[in-house]
Amino acid sequence: MKNNIDQYIRKCVENDREAQLKIYQLFSPVLYGLCLKYMRNEDDAKDVFQEAFVIAFQKIEQYKFQGSFEGWIKRIFINKLLETLKKKKKGVLFLDTFDTNIAEEEELELEPIEQEKLLEYIQELPDQYRMVFNLYVFEKMKHREIAALLEISEGTSKSNFNRAKNILKKKILTVLNSKTA
Structure with a gap:
């Protein structure tokens, strides 16, 4: 091949x-x-x-x-x-925010969900969160690499990733809770 x-x-x-x-x-x-x-x-x-x-x-x-x-x-x-x-976004994508309670390489622990639904949730993320989330999860880049690529600080990359992850967790848990209710 x-x-x-x-x-x-x-x-x-x-x-x-x-x-x-x-x-x-x-x-x-x-x-x-x-x-x-x-x-x-x-x-x-x-x-x-x-x-x-x-x-x-x-x-x-x-x-x-x-x-x-x-x-x-x-x-x-x-x-x-x-x-x-x-x-x-005309260059205004990231707020330089630092979340001091960020776990360095915390695993994304989500319940199984349909791939199409997960893609929909990812698409709904704010642009800055979606970019960092995709680069980290799907492209397996480190926050240092993401920060360099997007011209942001490493702390901003970590913060945006964790915010994206939290948004996704809430959406998934809402769906799962509504199915079990």
Whole structure:
């Protein structure tokens, strides 16, 4: 499979439409899911998805076959998602708040819930909380890395993550309590 992907990438550098379609088909489910996690609605997710794919194909010659291609293309998508969210908020995304009662690497303990419902709850989070939550949980980034990427303090990253987590917990517990009542 890796050899096929490498061949498709080489052909994409030459603007081969069939190879571009193959790359699109192979990676679009994961990348569209990524867009849905960061954007508030499907229309915005679709817009960023298309724009990020265009950027990826424009920059594909920059991929040096070191590391995974999926990781490389995901980085392009994440950068486009963050850029889009920052533009929507005109640069005022984060309040520099420090919560001194933040557990460093506290596990997210939630009851099982339908994936679609969880995605809906994540989409409803305020932008700043959603970005930090997604980067930490789904992209496995450390708060130090998130802070550098988003140009915020590490304390703000931790605070926003914990606030996102608390909002999600409350929503999930409300749903679970209403089912058992």
